[in-house]
Amino acid sequence: MRRALIAICAALLAAVGSLLVLGNPAYAATGLHVVGTDIYEANGNKFVMRGVNHAHTWYTGQTSSFANIKAWGANTVRVVLSGGRWTANSATDVANVIALCKANKLICVLEDHDTTGYGEDSAAYTLDQAVNYWISLKDVLVGQENYVAINIGNEPIGNTNPEQWTAATTAAIAKMRTNGFQHLLMIDAPNWGQDWQNVMLNNAQTVLDADTQDNTVLSIHMYSVYAAASTITTYLNTFRTNGWPLVIGEFGWQFDSSQVDDQTVIAEAVARDIGYIGWSWSGNTDPILDMVLSFDPAQETTWGHRIFDGANGITATAKQATIFGTTTTSSPTASPSSSSASPSASSSSPSTGKTCSAAYSIVGSWTGGFQGEVKVTAGSSAISSWTVTWTYANGQTVSNAWNATVTSSGSAVTAKNVGYNGSVGAGASTSFGFLGSWTGTNSVPAVTCTAA
Template sequence: MTRRLAAVVGALLTMAASMFAVPASAGAAAAPGFHVSDGRLLDANGKEFVLRGVNHAHAWYPDRTGKALADVKALGANSVRVVLGTGDRWAKNDTADVTAVVAQCKKNRLICVLEAHDTTGYGEQSGAASLSRAVDYWISVQNALKGQEKYVILNVGNEPFGNTGYRTWAADTSDAVKRLRAAGFQHTLMADAPNWGQDWSFTMRDNAAGVFASDSQRNTVFSIHMYGVFDTAAEVDDYLNRFVKAGLPLVVGEFGDKHSDGDPDENAIMSRTRQLGLGYMGWSWSGNGSGVEYLDMATGFDAGRLTGWGQRFFNGADGIKETSREASVFSG
């Protein structure tokens, strides 16, 4: 989850020329599962896959996960982004638990995006873990992930910096990617933006090419979280198109229809991602608290009681029902 931003930079920074320096397919090694080619995410069959998914807070509601995954699948989602705890801020989801989560995703024919949540707001949020600690976590549960490259995308750390200390995002993210590859991970990796995921400083935007090039497998996708910073169609368009023009893979890993830091333009987010062929994953299925309960898609985890946001997300224009397609790995 994002939180209220301390300040938002209003003026767009100039795009770094280096962002255009690395073709997304250059130097890519053969991958056993999901892989990036020319800025697009392909599944293990070489078919383009566009994420149309939901975030689910497994770390806090593990007893809800089985039914939640079945419900979002029934509503048309093709993927789920699963909140995991590393043990730094929240109780650790261990190897056995992660194994069970992946099995539930596969049972429901959902691509599983696993994310380490304890990094949220590092440098600003008390107790938040570094990306290096997130890598330690992934290595500790690696046995749950081996052989699952066709079904699992590894989101290294959720919103890994707040609004302070974020200038090391590129170096820290590159180091995390290198360590994961050295440890033998062959999964597609997902890198979240700093600034509570919203990248108002354009740190991820202007350094994504360098991070991508640091991945020996050229198999990293970038994730922007769109809340109050993205309250106009112009801001949504500019950010998404910068990545598309650079040939760099991007998804909207979180967004909502309102937020405490402003009113995100969810209509623009959903329509522009459809037009550009980019993935999105809405926050979140159910269980939100601390004043952001309005981000629940289902009241009390009940698929029969979708909220206004849930109705918009699943059944509205450019929503899940209209645009989601199941990954080809589930159909042979």
């Protein structure tokens, strides 16, 4: 009996030892790797993506964007590629993209945009075709696992038969692994990435289990479906409760009440320590989603300000991957550009008592509409409230605004601070933005700022 007990105890100890070995974080795997809900580097350091999407496939000449994105503090860039739906990005081009990412100490998420909206958009490619594209690039991808994650297909299913996503996705993962890819894989949701029918939510475990290397992270894209904070938190809570890895691979911002609550997205991602990657650096046909205009960091937009600045913004929360060595502090900088700066006008309040100045800028303009921004700067003393006024000369109108209460009476416009940005320290600044309409001429008005 004693011998039997000893044998049993020995067997139990061996089993426990085996479990302890198996239970260790899986960062011994090649390169970037999922452990539980988090992404780790091969050396065991946790890595949280804080980055920007860059539309490389349509703007292959804008290679300076990598350095500019890094200069503003990002640690990740998600790069748009095409295998043929648009002009195909060759292996040579992709190798150059990876080199640019590494030179600028950015983790590179490569995504194939060809699959966008499959089933609803007749031009879209299947996920299987996307895998074939990655296979064609294998020679330049293998060996880059420390630096590159592969987002197999962007928004791979539209709103038509989104249930096909599960089978197509599990097959794509299996094919990637069968063909020898050891990279961290990123999987976008159906419903144009927004998963509003909860197909990814309901089948997440099935998809994760399809990866024999347990190295897949799921990705949600948050646009108009996520206008309410409760919708955002409920979705993210489900992933946290189930222990599923997730990144917010794309999101925009709340430029009207029907659009995404971007500040909740950012804050909740930081609170949960999950990655977020905003769309996008520049080059959108709708410039409201540009972080800078014309790829010029001197022309920052309100969206750029909202995602990079603040306590939960990229600049404050991004930590450089340790594969690149010690993190250095980065801050927004402007590089020389041949583009002319946006027109602006400024005016100061009287020099007695508390004062402020205001600068009005047009940060984006398109047929019939424009985006404006006003920067308010306190004088030599701190202020507790401010009011900015101007009068349009060309019939422009303001349709909606953020970070200020804006009212109009004919051509006269008045903007007052809201509760959280009335107090401004001496010499410090705050800003508000708005959307407007124009016809014919959109001249910059003179502005007046008064403070209390």
